[in-house]
Amino acid sequence: MVVLATKIYVEGDARQRALDSLRSLVDNDIGDLEVEFDLGIRHDDFPSVTIEGEDAVVARNVLREEWGEIVPDLEAGETYVGTLERWDEDGFVLDAGTAVRIPTDQLGLGPGSPAQIRERFGLVQHLPIEFVYGGADGDTDDGEDAPSRLSDAERDHLFEWSRGDGRLNVNSATRAEVRATLNRAGHAQDYVTVERLGLLEQSVICTDDTDPPGLLASIGSYLPAELRCVVP
Known part of the structure; x- marks a missing residue:
């Protein structure tokens, strides 16, 4: 079984649509392999994929990579993915099956408070974020454990956002739902593509002449979601 580092936190019909979307995506990832799989959702909203068949080991590795x-236990110095659960004056808290705090001085995303950094980089709640586990959540008095930090790859990824085209990041919606909303609201020509960040977290990459805050104002009423802009 593989527990995927993306959450299904919506309810009602939206939850079933999200599960159906995930089933399709998993099938795209491993459907060509000699396996059968079943999807479930844990009590903490992380989806689990049970895989059986000749290529089960390969399939699990494909899903881990994607x-x-x-995992049940985190090891110091290893890299994992968690979802952005909350933020406060002391840093970010990620949900990686257990709460992992990333102190402000370990974010590595430039000056500002965690709330300001979140706003600057357009980080929506539940966004999957890669981190290096330090073995402690900011408490290093024992001299052995270090605080957890964002991975170098994650920092580079986010800085690339700030140097590239404008973006509008969205949660609580599948990629298909975001695209349908953009098109229905008359913005089919105002974006290049919708990049999937997690199952329910998407990034709308704007065209050169599209203003992300203006796009947010235009479609915000159509989406029961959190929306955050990235303005280069």
Whole structure:
């Protein structure tokens, strides 16, 4: 079984649509292999994929690479993926099956408070984020454990956002739902593509002459979601 590092936190019909979307994506990832799989959702909203068949080991590795994996125990110095659960004056808290705090001075995303950094980089709640586990959540008095930090790859990824085209990041919606909303609201020509960040977290990459805050104002009423802009 592989527990994917993306959450299904919506309810009602939206939850079933999200599960159906995930089933399709997993099938795209491993459907060509000699396996059968079943999807479930854990009590903490992380989806689990049970895989059987001749290529089961390969299939599990493919899903780990594509989505990241929630594991029972974290080891210091290893890289994992968690979802952005909350933020406060002291840093970010990620959900990686257990709460992992990334102190402000370990974010490595430039000056500002965690709330300001979140706003600057357009980080929506539940966004999957890669981190290096330090063995402690900011408490290093024992001299052995170090605080957890964002991975170098994650920092580079986010800085690339700030140097590239404008973006509008969205949560609580599948990629298909975001694209349908953009098109229905008359913005089919105002974006290049919708990049999938997690199952329910998407990034709308704007065209050169599209203003991300203006796009947010235009479609915000159509999406029951959190929306955050990235303005280069």
